[in-house]
Amino acid sequence: MTDQFQGIEPMVYKSKINVPYSWWAGDTASKFYLTLRDEKKITATKCVACNKVFLPPRKVCPSCFTENTQWVNVSDEGTLITFTIARRQFAAIPSDRKVPVIWGLIKLDGADTAMLHYLDEIKPESVTIGMRVKAVFSEGRKGNIRDISHFKPVSRV
Amino acid sequence: MAKRVAIVGTGQTFHKSHRPDVNGQELINEAVRRALADADLKMKDIDAIVIGNMDHFEGINYVDCWSVDGSGATMKPIIKLTTGGTTGCTVAIGGYHLVGSGMFDRVLIIGWEKNSESDTTGAITTAFDPVWDRLVFAGAISGLAAEAQAYIARYGASERDGARVSVRDRKHAMNNPHAQLRKEVTLDEVLASPMLADPIHLLDVCPRSDGACAVIMASEDVAEKICPKPDWIWATASRHSYSYLGDADYGRLTSMREGSQELWKKAGIKEPRKELDVIELYQPYSFGGLIWIEDMGIVGPGEAPRYIWDGNTDMGGELPINPSGGVIATNPIGATGLIRCAEAAMQVMGKAEGRQVPDVNFAFSSGFGGCWWTDMILHGKKKPK
Numbered sequence: 001m002t003d004q005f006q007g008i009e010p011m012v013y014k015s016k017i018n019v020p021y022s023w024w025a026g027d028t029a030s031k032f033y034l035t036l037r038d039e040k041k042i043t044a045t046k047c048v049a050c051n052k053v054f055l056p057p058r059k060v061c062p063s064c065f066t067e068n069t070q071w072v073n074v075s076d077e078g079t080l081i082t083f084t085i086a087r088r089q090f091a092a093i094p095s096d097r098k099v100p101v102i103w104g105l106i107k108l109d110g111a112d113t114a115m116l117h118y119l120d121e122i123k124p125e126s127v128t129i130g131m132r133v134k135a136v137f138s139e140g141r142k143g144n145i146r147d148i149s150h151f152k153p154v155s156r157v
Numbered sequence: 158m159a160k161r162v163a164i165v166g167t168g169q170t171f172h173k174s175h176r177p178d179v180n181g182q183e184l185i186n187e188a189v190r191r192a193l194a195d196a197d198l199k200m201k202d203i204d205a206i207v208i209g210n211m212d213h214f215e216g217i218n219y220v221d222c223w224s225v226d227g228s229g230a231t232m233k234p235i236i237k238l239t240t241g242g243t244t245g246c247t248v249a250i251g252g253y254h255l256v257g258s259g260m261f262d263r264v265l266i267i268g269w270e271k272n273s274e275s276d277t278t279g280a281i282t283t284a285f286d287p288v289w290d291r292l293v294f295a296g297a298i299s300g301l302a303a304e305a306q307a308y309i310a311r312y313g314a315s316e317r318d319g320a321r322v323s324v325r326d327r328k329h330a331m332n333n334p335h336a337q338l339r340k341e342v343t344l345d346e347v348l349a350s351p352m353l354a355d356p357i358h359l360l361d362v363c364p365r366s367d368g369a370c371a372v373i374m375a376s377e378d379v380a381e382k383i384c385p386k387p388d389w390i391w392a393t394a395s396r397h398s399y400s401y402l403g404d405a406d407y408g409r410l411t412s413m414r415e416g417s418q419e420l421w422k423k424a425g426i427k428e429p430r431k432e433l434d435v436i437e438l439y440q441p442y443s444f445g446g447l448i449w450i451e452d453m454g455i456v457g458p459g460e461a462p463r464y465i466w467d468g469n470t471d472m473g474g475e476l477p478i479n480p481s482g483g484v485i486a487t488n489p490i491g492a493t494g495l496i497r498c499a500e501a502a503m504q505v506m507g508k509a510e511g512r513q514v515p516d517v518n519f520a521f522s523s524g525f526g527g528c529w530w531t532d533m534i535l536h537g538k539k540k541p542k
């Protein structure tokens with residue numbers, strides 16, 4: 001490739017586009033986030049046809065297309081389905097979380113789908129699939145998914 | 158009025174980490190010229206064009222219009238299809254539908270990417286839901302790592318099993334002059350490379366590439382006049398299965414299982430392991446090479462490590478996988494799925510040169526994207542019934 005330019009300086013145009021967005025969560029997600037913020041409760045929608053509980057809640061069942069109108073409470077405790085430990089500070093990781101970041105999929109008791117979140121208050125080498133974990137709620141809750149700060153291991157009494 | 162469809166020509170660039178000597182249109186043009194030359198056609202012979210790349214990668218949203226200088230689409234019908242990582246396979250399926258419809262006889266299909274021009278993480282993040290997943294995201298590699306972790310726990314596989322797949326693909330890339338990374342590695346080197354997200358090491362994953370690929374499809378009315386031994390498209394399938402990351406069955410690729418079952422049914426394939434001759438799998442990381450061939454039904458759940466350690470998927474084995482070196486050697490994302498399709502076509506047409514598998518009757522190519530989407534194509538030497 002070095003001889004391709006034959007003395008011509010390769011010109012590069014560096015640029016950055018600022019694209020602001022406002023994502024409306026919609027009434028279904030908003031109801032979930034308000035309940036989370038104000039009552040520290042995790043809720044989900046249930047498809048009455050499939051008898052499946054979806055978290056995140058869905059307005060319409062993704063399996064059978066029935067409209068979901070039934071809200072149910074799910075537990076703030078659940079089982080770790082799988083996880084990984086991000087060892088590099090990938091750009092997608094929020095700046096307030098420092099590696100190693102433990103990232104897991106948690107099936108809360110009462111839900112049929114898993115929830116994506118962080119695990120903390122545990123050493124990376126102690127994390128195992130199938131372990132029981134519990135939500136830790138944030139102090140200053142703003143009505144988004146990080147009103148749950150992270151999940152921690154359920155302490156065995 | 159459905160027509161049978163064949164691939165009659167393919168072309169691709171010599172993929173690099175960075176191509177500062179060409180702009181996007183010029184990169185596309187290199188692949189288009191090679192595909193036209195391969196089919197011995199002129200641009201005037203092309204009836205329509207399908208083009209795709211990954212949204213946000215070059216920051217150009219009207220790629221179909223912007224690229225006409227390179228694609229040759231000036232004053233021709235052109236459509237853009239973009240489905241994230243599966244884009245390259247989706248454009249091929251779109252081209253197949255256009256020709257199969259009987260409305261176009263010769264369609265040019267293009268996939269391309271100048272990955273070096275973009276913020277990969279920023280672009281990939283846009284593939285995940287902004288309200289639910291992005292705020293607790295840890296990067297695309299972490300999603301793959303979670304899949305591998307679940308597979309390892311479920312079937313007792315190991316990091317060494319993944320590394321063996323990476324060693325295979327990187328060795329195969331030595332035979333492909335178009336591959337970006339052409340350097341053999343040992344098992345120990347893979348395992349000693351930095352851990353990115355457990356259990357994925359640096360040498361388990363694909364690079365970022367600049368590259369383009371073009372494929373020409375023709376209807377049964379003209380295909381054999383253009384190319385005496387074309388690559389016939391036997392079947393395609395497409396599955397995009399989830400909205401949120403927590404919906405997937407981690408440790409299994411449901412979209413691959415359901416799509417490939419559709420493919421085998423359409424083509425009357427009973428035993429894919431025996432009836433397929435070569436696979437070009439969109440496998441951006443090593444563990445996908447274990448998990449996903451089980452979902453294809455090549456071997457049973459948990460059986461892939463043994464099958465791969467025994468050399469069955471190496472060149473000269475029972476069912477070679479990724480003779481091109483695959484995605485671990487080259488990954489210009491919007492082109493990657495179409496490169497799989499082109500490589501499978503070259504195998505069927507007997508044009509794969511140093512990476513040719515002997516006597517290919519059926520070949521399989523796929524696309525993988527976002528998380529857990531799969532598109533796929535079954536290629537064959539014989540004209541479908």
Ligand SMILES: [Zn+2]
Binds near residue numbers: 047048062065
């Ligand atoms: Zn339902």
